[in-house]
Amino acid sequence: MDNEEEEKKDEEEELKQKEDKKSIKSKEKILDDSFKNAELLKKGPQEKKEKKIVLKKPFNKLGIIIAVIAIIGILFINYIPWLYISYETDLGWVEESFSYDDLNNYLIESKDIIGLFESTCYNCSDNSNNYIGLTLNDFTTTPRFSLYILIFLALLGIIFTIFIIIDRKKDFTPETFTIIHSIFVVLTIIVAIILIFLNVKFLSSHILYILNKPFINALGFEGARIIFFMPYVLFLFSVSLLIIGITLIRINLNRAVNRFEAYKSKKSEFCYKFGSNY
DSSP: OHHHHHHHHHHHHHHHHHHHHHHHHHHHHHHHHHHHHHHHHHHHHHHHHHHHHHOOOOOOOHHHHHHHHHHHHHHHHHHSOSEEEEEEETTEEEEEEEOHHHHHTTOOOOHHHHHHHSOOOSSSOTTTTOOSSOOTTHHHHHHHHHHHHHHHHHHHHHHHHHHHHHHHHHOOOHHHHHHHHHHHHHHHHHHHHHHHHHHHHHHHHHHHHHHTHHHHHHTTOEEEEEEOHHHHHHHHHHHHHHHHHHHHHHHHHHHHHHHHHHHHHHHHHHHHHHHOOO
């Protein structure tokens, strides 16, 4: 009997030890799981913060576009003819086109063509044969000034692009960005206006050519056709720049007004909450 009781006691003790071990293991699992969950919760917000840091402002390509347009204009000035003329003579039709280099180096050989723009006589006024309202000097100074202005516009576009790159790293305030952007747009508008005034005289000269066509025919230019290719291109180019600039200025003004109204509404709500008796 004593042996049986001792065996029973041993079995009970073994069962208790097994149960204790199971409870200890279950507690360890619970602790491990809770620790893992806590680690995951810690890692979660860190990943979100890293994603926020990676986010960057969209790259504004306006400066690159303006610089590319200006460079194209510079190439056009040197390669597109500034003057094209065709007329009928006793020997047949004559067609001549002159680029900026030709006009700058005075490579016009025909005295008849020179006589359209400058007087060829010595005992009369300088403008006696000038039925078009232009001189050869207009074909040298206007391309030169237009070239300088387009170079300035290209540099302006490059500088604005550099500012955009710096803004992506420094993250300037919206007010600072709007001010710099508006200054760039205003300078672009000024460049466009200057180009319009420089080249508008070629458009008016075409009107004079139509009005004075009988006198031009009397000089020996039967059925003459005169076209100023590059001045027309620059005029359209400058008008397009002017329209783009005015549109961007209008957008910036609308944004500034919206921000001011939002700030004003927030200020009025603040004053109402802390100054009202209700």
